[in-house]
Amino acid sequence: xxxxxxxxxxxxDGVATLHDRQARHLHKVLRAHPGDVLRIGLINGLIxxxxxxxxxxxxxVLEIRAADRPPSPSRLELILALPRPIMLNRVLSQVASMGxxxxxxxxxxxxxxxxxxxxxxxxxxxxxxxxxxxxxxVDTIMPQVxxxxxxxxxxxxxxxxxxxxxxxxxxxxxxxxxGLAEGLTQxxxxxxxxxxxGPEGGWVDFELKMFESQGFRQFTLGPRxxxxxxxxxxxxAQAELLLANISAPGTPFRA
Amino acid sequence: xxxxxxxxxxxxDGVATLHDRQARHLHKVLRAHPGDVLRIGLINGLIxxxxxxxxxxxxxVLEIRAADRPPSPSRLELILALPRPIMLNRVLSQVASMGxxxxxxxxxxxxxxxxxxxxxxxxxxxxxxxxxxxxxxVDTIMPQVxxxxxxxxxxxxxxxxxxxxxxxxxxxxxxxxxGLAEGLTQxxxxxxxxxxxGPEGGWVDFELKMFESQGFRQFTLGPRxxxxxxxxxxxxAQAELLLANISAPGTPFRA
Numbered sequence: 001x002x003x004x005x006x007x008x009x010x011x012x013d014g015v016a017t018l019h020d021r022q023a024r025h026l027h028k029v030l031r032a033h034p035g036d037v038l039r040i041g042l043i044n045g046l047i048x049x050x051x052x053x054x055x056x057x058x059x060x061v062l063e064i065r066a067a068d069r070p071p072s073p074s075r076l077e078l079i080l081a082l083p084r085p086i087m088l089n090r091v092l093s094q095v096a097s098m099g100x101x102x103x104x105x106x107x108x109x110x111x112x113x114x115x116x117x118x119x120x121x122x123x124x125x126x127x128x129x130x131x132x133x134x135x136x137x138v139d140t141i142m143p144q145v146x147x148x149x150x151x152x153x154x155x156x157x158x159x160x161x162x163x164x165x166x167x168x169x170x171x172x173x174x175x176x177x178x179g180l181a182e183g184l185t186q187x188x189x190x191x192x193x194x195x196x197x198g199p200e201g202g203w204v205d206f207e208l209k210m211f212e213s214q215g216f217r218q219f220t221l222g223p224r225x226x227x228x229x230x231x232x233x234x235x236x237a238q239a240e241l242l243l244a245n246i247s248a249p250g251t252p253f254r255a
Numbered sequence: 256x257x258x259x260x261x262x263x264x265x266x267x268d269g270v271a272t273l274h275d276r277q278a279r280h281l282h283k284v285l286r287a288h289p290g291d292v293l294r295i296g297l298i299n300g301l302i303x304x305x306x307x308x309x310x311x312x313x314x315x316v317l318e319i320r321a322a323d324r325p326p327s328p329s330r331l332e333l334i335l336a337l338p339r340p341i342m343l344n345r346v347l348s349q350v351a352s353m354g355x356x357x358x359x360x361x362x363x364x365x366x367x368x369x370x371x372x373x374x375x376x377x378x379x380x381x382x383x384x385x386x387x388x389x390x391x392x393v394d395t396i397m398p399q400v401x402x403x404x405x406x407x408x409x410x411x412x413x414x415x416x417x418x419x420x421x422x423x424x425x426x427x428x429x430x431x432x433x434g435l436a437e438g439l440t441q442x443x444x445x446x447x448x449x450x451x452x453g454p455e456g457g458w459v460d461f462e463l464k465m466f467e468s469q470g471f472r473q474f475t476l477g478p479r480x481x482x483x484x485x486x487x488x489x490x491x492a493q494a495e496l497l498l499a500n501i502s503a504p505g506t507p508f509r510a
Binding site (some may be wrong): 002071090093094097105136137139180181184206222223224226230235236238239240241244245 | 306352354391464479484491496
């Protein structure tokens with residue numbers, strides 16, 4: 001935990017009172033003592049310092065001051081075929097730590113239906129995984145996660161709204177002819193970029209066609225089949241690098 | 256498992272006999288039956304097909320034919336401050352799936368000494384995690400992992416040999432002024448590229464100076480602090496994208 005995330009209702013007159021996991025973590029893992037100064041962040045707010053006034057297993061009291069902005073959010077939005085729960089947990093923290101603020105978990109032919117009743121999808125469980133990612137990355141802006149148990153209404157009804165007039169949609173598929181670089185630079189994206197990543201076993205043809213009919217373009221990550229907890233950070237990292245270059249052309253790539 | 260990896264000593268006259276984990280996996284997870292054809296690969300060799308002749312929990316017999324080359328290996332080599340065992344296991348599979356063939360696990364000030372006696376570092380355990388990564392990515396070339404419990408001899412004695420006359424060395428550090436793109440393109444790398452990634456909590460100054468004295472340049476992955484199972488795939492993916500662009504300049508980036 002590189003940041004102690006605090007919610008507004010835990011703060012009164014510049015003093016935060018923490019319980020449960022946070023208090024235990026401060027006490028047992030960070031071994032904080034009265035007088036210590038820790039990095040804190042207000043959920044969906046500013047980052048600053050907290051002076052520990054009181055600390056025990058049950059309760060931590062910090063005098064806080066926050067004036068720094070969190071790092072810039074990503075322009076990327078993730079559309080992810082719902083992975084199995086253990087992988088979902090891992091990926092949510094990864095994605096939150098990389099600054100993604102919109103995550104759409106969707107159904108697909110090769111998603112097991114039972115995954116949609118997993119406890120990992122309960123709002124409290126989702127928030128906990130996202131929070132771990134933010135605390136890791138020193139960010140405060142909580143990502144929004146939406147869950148879509150029906151594929152077709154998501155693609156037909158929601159995708160047009162998500163794309164709006166300015167967003168770019170890209171869908172990962174091993175057999176695509178183009179890489180992510182071509183996908184992102186052939187038409188310069190001006191708004192958000194939606195990246196769709198399939199389930200283990202991949203998208204079926206029908207799903208690819210549905211996305212394409214909404215304007216999504218296919219791209220490949222290369223010949224290697226990666227697990228979702230490897231593919232997702234790899235893809236986000238490449239897309240961020242490409243978008244940074246598109247916004248500031250000239251360097252560091254050669255013509 | 257997208258590939259059944261088979262070692263030379265399991266094959267005789269074009270017939271592979273598998274036991275234990277592989278047989279159980281074929282039987283229980285893949286539910287293979289006699290007559291099924293599965294993708295197989297020979298460790299450090301070719302990729303092809305295996306026709307299932309016999310199958311039980313204990314034993315699987317496949318008639319194999321292999322004529323396809325595995326995907327190209329990466330030019331990247333990873334120098335990684337030894338992570339805690341659970342993370343090491345995860346990262347080894349990730350790195351193997353991304354095509355890295357040389358991994359140096361090293362000591363650093365902020366590495367817990369007990370990690371070096373973890374069972375995850377036993378040769379059999381390492382091979383198992385690498386194998387999972389290869390089977391995921393449909394690759395056959397087993398990466399080499401070396402373990403260096405002493406930091407100073409590694410940097411002073413081994414790094415010069417690893418760099419040779421043509422390799423490029425880069426070390427990740429949050430406070431570096433340049434990004435990976437600058438690090439890789441300011442001096443066009445012609446040989447292997449060594450990427451050094453620190454422990455949770457980062458490198459200490461002495462370590463950064465030691466690497467720099469051997470010609471390593473610092474770069475930053477950005478303001479966010481990522482866990483090693485996120486930072487490693489992100490970094491490898493960006494470096495691969497940059498190296499592909501350097502080798503084939505012109506596309507897909509703009510001048």
